[in-house]
Amino acid sequence: MNAPTxxxxxxVIGAGPIGLAAAARLVERNIELLVLEAGxxxxxxxxEWSHVRLFSTWSEVVDPAAEKLLAPTGWVRPASSDYPSGGDWAELYLQPLADVLGDKVRYEATVTGVSRAGRDRTVDADREEQPFVVHFTGADGVEGRLYARAVxxxxxxxxxxGPAGGSGLPALGEKAATDRISYRIPDLKDPAVRARYAGRRTAVIGAGASAFTALAQLADLAAADDGAGTHATWVLRRGISGSTFGGGAADRLPARGALGLAAKAAVDEGHxxxxxxxxxxxxxxxxxxxxxxxxxDDRRLDPVDEVIVLTGLRPDLSFLDELRLDLDERLRAPSALAPLxxxxxxSCGSVRPHGAGELSHPEKGVHLVGMKSYxxxxTFLAMTGYEQVRxxxxxxxxxxxxAGRVELTLPETGVCGGAGLFDEPVSEGTVGGGCCAAPADLTLDPASPSGGC
Structure with missing residues (x-):
């Protein structure tokens, strides 16, 4: 490795919404970059959650620098007040953005390790003068290596x-039951998936927006002509209180409020x-x-045909093990960010905008951003991630x-903050974009005020 650092x-690891926004910001700064995308x-x-709609409108999920990069191609942002699905977000915005970046995005490159060149995590000598070395595996299984000034x-x-077990570990027998367990919101518009749940009993484990989505969709299936006999058992670690279903009509994120009401209706109507x-x-x-x-407590629920486990997501830190990271012991987020x-x-809207300062580590030049940083x-917001990478x-x-300025004002989401709102919030969070999962066919009032989840 002879090139000057x-x-x-x-x-940039990952060509998702925040990774591509980071790339756009680096282009804006005339900084050479390469995005490695596993897919x-x-x-x-x-x-993979293309059938799920975001809580955010198009005006809140397009990064300003990315929009400028797209403008010369004739790209026009979809109607600002519309709520995109995951599929819309990918096809109408993220893939066009990656296409503009061209060969700055390398696909089917799965990162397997990051370190300092010639220095494992124990070595201090001249550590900061060494470039980063990134190991990856291509689609053909061939290993590759490249060097970087920052990651x-x-x-x-x-x-x-996350697994189903209340301890944070897989429940006994969970691995053996994988033929009956899904860890994703089912796409009930897919005939094969629909047949898996139609007329059957399903346990839904989790208490976040993803669980709401699954309950609402299963209730819709139960009411459909082909869904007779469909029933859900909703498994919660805590009790049901006035805040269990969110803010309803008072929620400043109308899609999320409507989703909570749909989940409540699923219970109230006996589905x-x-x-x-x-x-x-x-x-x-x-x-x-x-x-x-x-x-x-040795309680045994009635037998079910299927189980949907929606107990949140967690970061894969294994390929960063040779780096010196300062992570909060509970959340596994950067220690300076964790209290925020x-x-x-x-809640989504009460998190203060933050940037490089809160995302720094003892290993200078490494930044975890987006949902990885949380x-x-x-409670992650796309807008927050865009501010991070700016x-x-x-x-x-x-x-x-x-870097030290705050150039984002987050909308206060009102009802989603405060201790006790979430049922086991760290382990039973939302999926997808965090605060951004709603049934794809949920009817929304486009005139309602919207926040940014």
Whole structure:
């Protein structure tokens, strides 16, 4: 490795919404970059929840620098007040943005390790003078290596859903029951997926917006001509209170408010039964192969045909193990950021905008951004991620005044803040974009005020 470190590119891990926004900001700063994306297309993770609608409108999920980069191509942002689905977001904005970046995005490159060249994490000598070395594996399984002046990890948390066990570990028998367990919101418009749940009993484990979405969709299926006999058992670790279903009509994020009301209706109308104070300890099988969910108090639920586990997401930090990171022991988020995003105290809109300062680590030049930076906290906003990478790009350019400025005013979401709102918030958070999952066919009032989740 003979090239001067300053001549090397910044490597961005992940071509999702925040990774591509980081790339746009680096282009704006005339900083050489390379985006490594594990999937074959941009926003591969987003495409896996393409059937789920965001809580945010188009005006809140397009990064300003990215929009400027797209403008010469004739790209026009969809109607600002419309709510895109994950598929819309990927196809109408993120893939066009990646296409503009061209060969600055390398697909089917899965990062397997990041370190300092010639220095493992124990070595101090001349550490900061060494470039970063990034190991990756291509689609053909061939290993590759490249060097970087800095690393921005925007790989998200989608690949590591939380398990069902109340301890944070897989429940006993969970791995053996994987043929009956899904960790994603089902796409009931897919005939094969619909057939899996139609006329069957399903346990939904979790208490965030993703669980609401699953309950609402299963209730719709139960009311459909092909859904007779469809029923859900909703498993919650705590009880049901006035805040369990969110703010309803008072929520400043109308899509989220409507989603909570839809989940409540599923219970009120008998399409779902709620089991409270239940911490999953084990999965057993009955004589017909159905799943019996067992609690740590030895309660056994009636057998179900399927289980949907929606207990939040967590960051994969394994490929960063040779780096010196300062992470909060609870959330696994940067220590300076963790108090600002603690889901026991903060909602999507009450998190203060933050940037390079809060995202820094003892290993200078490494920044975890986007959902990856939030660790296990479920309250991430796309707008917050865009502000993060604006600040990080400014810091990498040496513009510390711009890096330290706050150029984003977040809408206060009103009802989603405060301790006790979320049922086990760290382990039972939302999926997808965090605060951005709503049924794809949910009817919204476009005139309602909207925040940014």
């Amino acid at each position: 300053e001549a090397l590119p910044v490597v 074959p297309l941009a926003a591969s993770a987003v495409r 921005i990890d925007a790989s998200g948390t989608w690949s590591t859903p 779902a039964d709620a089991v409270t104070g239940f911490r999953t300890d084990a999965f057993e099988r009955d004589g017909d192969g159905r799943v019996i969910v067992v609690g740590d 995003i603690d889901p026991n105290q903060h 660790g296990r906290a479920p 600040s990080v790009a400014a810091a990498l350019a040496g513009d510390h005044d711009a």
